[in-house]
Amino acid sequence: MKTASRLYVWLVYIFLYAPIAVLIFFSFNQAKSRTVFTGFTFDWYRKLMTNDVIISATMNTLFVAIVASSIAVLLGTSAAIGIMALNRKLRALVINVSYLPMMNPDIITGVSLMLLFLFLRMELGFTTLILAHVTFNVPIVIFNVMPKLRQMDKNVYNAALDLGCNPTQAFFKVLLPEIMPGITAGFLMSVTYSIDDFVVSYFTSGSTSQVLSVVIYSMTRLKVSPEINALSTIMFVVVLTILLIVNVNGSKKEKLEVRKIGGGSTL
Amino acid sequence: MKRFLAVAMATVMLLSLSVAAYALSDQNYPINIEDMDYYQRFQGQDVEINVYNWGEYLANDPVDFIDVNAIFEELTGIKVNYTLFASNEELYAKMKAGGTNYDVIVPSDYMIGRMIKEGMLQKLDYSNIPNYKYIGEQYKNTNFDPNNEYSVPIYWGVVGIIYNKTMVDPSEIKGWDILWDKDYAGNILMFSNSRDAFALSLLDLGYSFNTTDEKELREAADHLIEQKPLVQAYVMDEIYDKMEGGEAAIAPYYNGDAVLMMKENKDLDFYMPKDTSMFVDSFCVPATSENREAAEMYINFMCETDVAAANSIFVGYSTPQTEAYKKLDEDLRDNIVAYPDVTGLQSMLTLPEETNTLIDGLWTETIASNSGNSPWLFVLLIVGLLAAAVTIVLVRRAQKRKKNMY
Numbered sequence: 001m002k003t004a005s006r007l008y009v010w011l012v013y014i015f016l017y018a019p020i021a022v023l024i025f026f027s028f029n030q031a032k033s034r035t036v037f038t039g040f041t042f043d044w045y046r047k048l049m050t051n052d053v054i055i056s057a058t059m060n061t062l063f064v065a066i067v068a069s070s071i072a073v074l075l076g077t078s079a080a081i082g083i084m085a086l087n088r089k090l091r092a093l094v095i096n097v098s099y100l101p102m103m104n105p106d107i108i109t110g111v112s113l114m115l116l117f118l119f120l121r122m123e124l125g126f127t128t129l130i131l132a133h134v135t136f137n138v139p140i141v142i143f144n145v146m147p148k149l150r151q152m153d154k155n156v157y158n159a160a161l162d163l164g165c166n167p168t169q170a171f172f173k174v175l176l177p178e179i180m181p182g183i184t185a186g187f188l189m190s191v192t193y194s195i196d197d198f199v200v201s202y203f204t205s206g207s208t209s210q211v212l213s214v215v216i217y218s219m220t221r222l223k224v225s226p227e228i229n230a231l232s233t234i235m236f237v238v239v240l241t242i243l244l245i246v247n248v249n250g251s252k253k254e255k256l257e258v259r260k261i262g263g264g265s266t267l
Numbered sequence: 268m269k270r271f272l273a274v275a276m277a278t279v280m281l282l283s284l285s286v287a288a289y290a291l292s293d294q295n296y297p298i299n300i301e302d303m304d305y306y307q308r309f310q311g312q313d314v315e316i317n318v319y320n321w322g323e324y325l326a327n328d329p330v331d332f333i334d335v336n337a338i339f340e341e342l343t344g345i346k347v348n349y350t351l352f353a354s355n356e357e358l359y360a361k362m363k364a365g366g367t368n369y370d371v372i373v374p375s376d377y378m379i380g381r382m383i384k385e386g387m388l389q390k391l392d393y394s395n396i397p398n399y400k401y402i403g404e405q406y407k408n409t410n411f412d413p414n415n416e417y418s419v420p421i422y423w424g425v426v427g428i429i430y431n432k433t434m435v436d437p438s439e440i441k442g443w444d445i446l447w448d449k450d451y452a453g454n455i456l457m458f459s460n461s462r463d464a465f466a467l468s469l470l471d472l473g474y475s476f477n478t479t480d481e482k483e484l485r486e487a488a489d490h491l492i493e494q495k496p497l498v499q500a501y502v503m504d505e506i507y508d509k510m511e512g513g514e515a516a517i518a519p520y521y522n523g524d525a526v527l528m529m530k531e532n533k534d535l536d537f538y539m540p541k542d543t544s545m546f547v548d549s550f551c552v553p554a555t556s557e558n559r560e561a562a563e564m565y566i567n568f569m570c571e572t573d574v575a576a577a578n579s580i581f582v583g584y585s586t587p588q589t590e591a592y593k594k595l596d597e598d599l600r601d602n603i604v605a606y607p608d609v610t611g612l613q614s615m616l617t618l619p620e621e622t623n624t625l626i627d628g629l630w631t632e633t634i635a636s637n638s639g640n641s642p643w644l645f646v647l648l649i650v651g652l653l654a655a656a657v658t659i660v661l662v663r664r665a666q667k668r669k670k671n672m673y
Contacts, residue, residue, distance in 0.1 A: 033531045035512030043331075050329045052337060053349060117366060124366035207317040207367040208348040218322030218351035220504045222524070222582065225323060 020236060027229035034226075044230040051227055057215040058231065064126070064201075064211060065194035068133030073187050075134070076141025077179070083142070084149045095146075102139045109136060110203035117204065124206030132204040133194045140193060141186035148182030296326075296333045298573045300342070302397070306568070309561055310344040316370040316561050319358065321548070322351040324373065324422075325569075326581035333577055339568050345561050354460065362387060362553060369553050370562040376547050377462070379418050380411035380617030388417045389554045395563035398570035398588075405609065406547060406587040410616060418549035419566050421575075422584035424521045425546070425607055426463065427539040429506075429528060434516035440538045443471040445517060447490075452497040456509060456518035459501035461630035462615065464491060466544055467519055476544055477616040481625060488629040495633070510535060521546070523584035526605045537604040545612040547587070 030039040048054060083094050101109060113135065117128045156178070160170040176183075198213035205214060216228055300306065318336075326335045336347050352358045355378040361367055362382075374382060382388050393399050399419055406420045428440060434454065439445065446455055446467065458464040466476035468487040478484065499515050507524070509515045511532045525537040550566040552559055568574060575591035585605055586592055592600065599605055618626070 031531055032527075033507070033511050035508045035514075036531060047328055047330050050334070051327060052329075052334060053327055053351070114364060114366070118364060122366065123368065128366075205350075207319065207350060207369050208315075210350045215322065215351055218353045220353050221321055222323040223504045223507050223527075 023229050024233045024236070027226060027233045029226060032223065032226060044226045045234075048227040048230045048234075051225075053215060054212070054225075054227055054231060057210055057212045060126075060209050061195055061212040064129050064133055065191045068130045068137055068194055069187050069190035071130070071134045072137030072141050072190050073183060076138045076186060077145050077183055079138065080142045080145040080149055081175075083146065098139045098142050101136055102143075106136075106197070106199035110200040113200065114203040124204060125208055126206075128204045128206065129201060129209070129211070132200050133197065136197070136200060137190035137193060140189050141183070144186030144189060145179055145182040148179040152178045295331060296573070296577050298333065298338060298571070298577070300571060305397070306343045306564060308343075309564070312344070313346075314344070314558060314561050315346040315348060316558050316565055317348045317350070317368060318371045318565065319350050319352060319361070319369045320371075320373045322353060324351075324548075324578075324582055326574075326577040328581065332581060335569070335574055335577060338574075339565060342568070343561075343564060345564070347565070368555055368557075370556040370558045371565050372551050372553060373421060373548055374551060375615075376409065376411045376549075377615040377617050379549060379551060382551070383412065383417055384617060387554055388551050389556065389559060390416045391419070391552060391563060391566075392559070395560060396567045396570065398567050398572075401570060401572065401575075401588045401590050403587050403589045403592075409547060410614060411547075412549075418551050419570065420547050420549045420587040421569060422523070422579070422582065423545060423547045423587050423609075424523045424584055425539055425609065425612065426466070426519055426543050427522055427525065427537050427604075427607075428517060429510055429520050429525045429535060429537055430517045431510065431513060431515075431532075431534050432536050433513075433534050437536065437538075442540050442542075443467055443519075446519065447471060447494050447497065449497065451516050453499050454516035455494075455497050455499060456506055456515045457494070457498045457501050458519060459503055461626050463519075464501075464630065464633075465626055466615065468494075470540070470542055470544075475613075477613070477618070479619060479622045484622070484625055484629060488633055491630075491633045501634070521584075522604050522607060523582070526599075526602065527583040529604065539604075539607050543612065545609050545614045547614060548584075 026034055026037070027044055028040050028042070029037050030041045030043070031037075079098070083091055083098075086094060110132070113128075113132045114124070117124060117131075122128055152175075157170055157174055160174040161167070165173060196213075197211075198217065201211045202214050202217070205211060210218075212231075216224060219225060219228070326333050328334065329337065336349055339345070340347055352361065355375050358372060358374055359378060359381070362369065362372070379388070393415070396419060402420055406423060407415050409418075412418045428443075428445065430437075430440060430445075435445075435451065439448075445451070446457070448455075458467070465484065465487050468490045469476045469478060469483065472483070472486060472490055474480075474483045474487070500509070502509065502518070506518050506520050507528060510518055510528050513532070513534070522537060522539065525535070529535045529537065550569065552562045552566075556562055569578070570588055572588065572590040572594060575586050575588035576594040579586035579588075579591060579595065580599075586595075592606070
């Protein structure tokens with residue numbers, strides 16, 4: 001039984017990671033082919049570093065993701081705090097309204113945003129791209145921050161006021177640290193969604209700049225270059241490293257805290 | 268966590284900056300420019316042009332080859348904002364929607380005709396494009412731009428049949444009907460875009476691929492449905508993987524791609540039916556562009572002999588620039604796959620709007636034909652989803668009530 005369940009887990013992981021493994025494997029292929037492996041090389045990585053089209057698209061993607069997520073964090077966090085302060089009926093209404101953009105298919109969000117920008121006579125470009133990304137990132141932040149607010153003991157904030165904080169101080173010293181994990185999670189998820197996004201970016205990008213996903217799609221008439229494999233490999237490794245560092249750090253902290261609490265109890 | 272991201276980002280940024288500077292001064296394919304003075308006109312004026320091109324359509328490999336856009340920027344001081352599209356229809360939609368401002372675009376023949384008709388292009392001043400003289404006569408006075416007013420060709424090619432010699436006997440291929448041959452059921456690939464797919468079906472039926480006759484088009488659609496059980500997949504660039512890997516035996520595609528595939532897999536060969544269509548992709552300047560002269564400079568640069576040759580070598584598509592053709596390797600020049608005899612070949616014409624709509628509709632029907640889709644299924648699905656949602660709400664409410672009772 002145990003071996004069977006173990007086997008099952010392995011199968012699941014193989015299924016999840018096999019595509020990435022294949023992608024990484026072919027980033028080292030000498031030929032441009034995606035089926036025939038002719039020899040090992042780092043050429044595609046070398047070429048990637050000087051490929052202006054891909055590099056600038058990557059930079060655009062990261063720029064849009066970071067800026068849009070930062071704006072979304074500001075908007076989303078304040079919105080979440082505001083929503084929690086509403087009465088029950090109004091709160092339910094506002095929550096559902098904020099859910100809608102998340103439930104909407106991307107293509108509807110993309111097309112409607114494009115139509116809106118054109119209606120407002122805006123030139124499509126970085127501004128519209130960032131605005132569009134903020135639109136679908138705000139709900140993500142709201143729904144990451146809200147649970148933290150709900151978990152929080154409201155009396156802590158009131159206690160801070162009682163003990164002489166003014167509301168601003170109470171916000172920054174008590175409320176914000178309390179909901180910080182939610183904000184961080186919201187930010188990271190927003191960044192992920194932004195980098196992931198193709199459909200919305202496709203409709204809202206303009207004549208001067210494009211994001212990576214659109215550039216990759218444009219390569220499908222001829223052939224997606226293995227440089228994209230190389231880039232994906234690098235991104236995968238970077239994300240993996242970040243996750244490892246964060247988790248190792250986290251578990252260390254946890255151990256420390258456990259020890260502290262343990263030490264305290266003996267006193 | 269944010270800090271890590273910031274550090275990672277900063278490293279990437281620094282890397283790309285240092286790399287861009289290095290790329291310019293180190294080119295591996297010498298470019299000789301005939302008239303250097305011509306390119307100095309916009310020097311130091313901070314001119315920018317927005318170029319909208321197919322993905323992977325210009326030489327862009329500063330390490331082992333050259334990056335033509337970078338050389339143009341260095342040479343002229345004009346900044347090129349380079350963005351990419353994947354199909355003519357995408358280009359058209361993006362321009363029609365507005366909110367964009369392109370200076371150079373690269374549509375194919377039938378799309379050029381359509382854009383001219385709709386006033387989306389502006390006439391070029393060919394005195395600003397002296398290198399136009401190198402474009403071969405057979406690529407001028409085309410049926411989409413009969414008076415050579417709007418377009419400058421960059422690549423051309425033909426549609427043909429790529430096949431695997433180990434799976435198909437070359438003597439059996441006599442025309443398009445091989446794509447309908449039951450012996451190769453499950454080993455045939457087909458175009459996934461409507462215009463090309465219908466063209467092949469019409470040709471096999473003996474009609475013109477520019478037909479507007481509804482009866483002929485409906486017949487072509489039926490013919491495509493007939494072919495459907497034999498087709499392994501409807502593809503775009505996946506054709507490379509499938510053919511190179513030997514997963515399919517026969518596929519219609521462009522000759523330029525065939526040259527590249529045959530390099531990877533020696534078992535592949537190319538057959539060009541005599542009644543096939545020829546495509547020409549050309550530079551055009553949209554009517555909305557305010558930088559026509561800079562755009563013309565860009566187009567002229569791309570027609571420089573060395574630049575055109577470099578692009579053709581890198582992309583694998585055939586060049587219409589006669590001097591550049593002479594610069595190519597002998598075996599490529601004499602390769603009848605790369606440079607087939609095109610006398611008498613037609614290119615696709617712009618179809619009237621109602622024909623386009625008809626083809627798109629028929630194509631959708633073709634693709635969906637045997638899955639038995641009916642509008643009722645759609646309604647049923649929606650009703651089912653709503654019912655599920657309502658049930659969930661009701662069940663939850665009942666549970667809550669139960670809980671509240673205690």
